[in-house]
Every structure is written in structure tokens, then in C-alpha cells.
Amino acid sequence: MIDQYLYLATILFVIGAIGVMIRRNALVAFMSVELMLNAANLVLVAFAWHHGSFDGQVASFFVMVVAAAEVVVGLAIIVSIYRTRRSTSVDNANLLNQ
């Protein structure tokens, strides 16, 4: 019964992983990371349901808080990179390579 949620979360996690691997736009790659976080959240909530306790839901809540903080800092970094390099492509952020 709860297995189906786990399989869905797996599929979403893999979709997010593919997004991180193939997309060059830093913002889209970042959104894919968010999708992976949400897939993990879905597993936590599904296990909370399976075990009949609230601990998984609280863990999921904390993941959301951390994700919000991460998005704020990550987007600020993307904006500051865009300001100096005029691009959001992850291929162009190669200053350490030159």
C-alpha cells in the first residue's frame, strides 16, 4: 500500500538527478535539486504514515526549513555570479579552471 509512494519518490528523485546532470542553466539545475529534496520528503511522510507516528512529518518539516534557507543563499550566489559573468550557465563558471 505504502510501497507505491516509495516508488513514486524514487522516480521523482531520479528525474531530479537527471535534471542536475543534463541542464546547464543554474536555476533549472537548482530546481531539480529541490525536486530531489521533495522526493526525500515524500519518503519521510510515507514512512511516518507506515509507522503511525509524527516523527517523519517533523523531519520533513525541518527539511523544508533547511531547503528554504538553502534556496535563499543559493539564489543570492546565482545572482552575484550573474552580475560578474553575465550568464547563469554552469559551464561559464570556470574561473578556477583558467
Added chain:
Amino acid sequence: MNVVFWICGPFMVIGGLGLILFRKAVYSAMSMAFAMINLAALYASLDAAFLFAIQIIVYTGAILMLFLFVLMLVGVDTPDSIVETIKGQRILSALGALGLLGLMIFSVGGAITGPSDTMEGATVAAGGNVQGVAQLLFGRYVWAFELTSALLVTAAVGAMILAHAQRTTPKLGQRERAEARMKAYAESGAHPGSLPNAGVFATSNSIATPALLPDGTISEHSVSKTLTERGAQLDSAQLKQVTADAFAGAERVQDEEEEER
């Protein structure tokens, strides 16, 4: 629960695929929002009413709007190149993703053994979903909750520092601007007054229309330099021609009438 799963689950997968397949970042963000709303419905189907509300408020309301703001800030039409910079990256990514999928399905698929204790008993015992979450959040996990507040403050300060741009030149006031203009007049004879208006024609008064000087040439100062560089400047001669043709036509008709008389 099953019905909600089989409606929202496929929708979520569609949203996720849209996120990675759309070439335009705004479409990606909208598919992401779609997926998040469906995820909220899945939370509701798992008896997590509090997380259902939080998911919609925090993810679709705050985080995705932040993404959209930044998208607007960095330019919506920033092109996403489809050229492979690493050779064979697509194939390797596909292989990696397939491997990850297989690994996770085999590990997660066997994770559940034994029957579920459903949430209903716990929810009734706690007096409601929100009460149950609150008892844990402010009981067993209160220290983590307090640390979270420190994290949020740090994130806010960090974002302000990262996004803040240092001014490299001093800000010019009205006085400095006036002095610079008079200096330019004294040195090179540049006109110190305001720039000429854009051209006003019978069929166009767009700011992209250059004004005509008395000798029929266009005045370069009458159109913003940005528009000229973008190639958005309209052709004044052509616009003038429309009116000239209309007058010529009217005059011809007048001449013909006079001849008939």
C-alpha cells in the same frame, strides 16, 4: 488515498519531466509549481494536513516565487545551450540515472515489511495532526527547532551580503551633473540643454522614431542610444513618405477637379 495517489502521482511525474525537458526556464518553474501542488495533495492523502498547508505556502508560495523573481532578474531569455561540452555526457547521464533508479527501486522496494499502523490512531490520540506535530516540534525536537531559527537568520544575512552590490563610483548629484554638462559645453561645445524629442508623425509617435532636422536628415540625439544599438529604431523617411504620398494624392485629385472645371 489510492485515488489521490493515482491522480496526483502521475501528475507529479509529468511536472518533474516538464521541469527538466522545457527549454525555457520560466516553463520549468511553472512545471515545478505544478509538481509541488500535487505533492501537497499527496501529503494530504498521507494524513499530513500540516505539511499539506506548509508545502503550498513555503514551496509554491515562497520558494518558487523567489525562483521566478531571480529568473526575471537574470533575464528570462538567457539561452540554454544544447551543445554537449563534455563528450558523451547525455549517454553517461542516462546510464547513471538508470543505475540509480534500479538501485533505489531494489533497495526501497523491499524496505517495507509487515503491516502498517496507520496514522489515524496517532492522530486521534494527539487530538489532531497539527497538535501531534506541535507536541514533537516543541517537545522532543525543541532544540533542533531553536537551531533552525539561527539557520534562518544566518541565511537572511548571507543572502543580503551576497546580493549586495558595492558602489564603485560615487553617486552623482544634481550639482555634479550640472557642472559636468557645463564643462562639456565649455570644452567641446556640446549642447547643455535637454535633448530633442522623438519624432512625431501622422502614423507614429513612438520613442523609437527619430526626429527630422530642417534639412531632412535625422537627429541622432532624439532617440535613446539603447534603442539604436538594439536596432529598434524606426525609419523616419518611410514614415514621412506615408504622409507625403497622402498629400500628393490629395493634390492630384484637386488638380484633376480644376482641370474638369
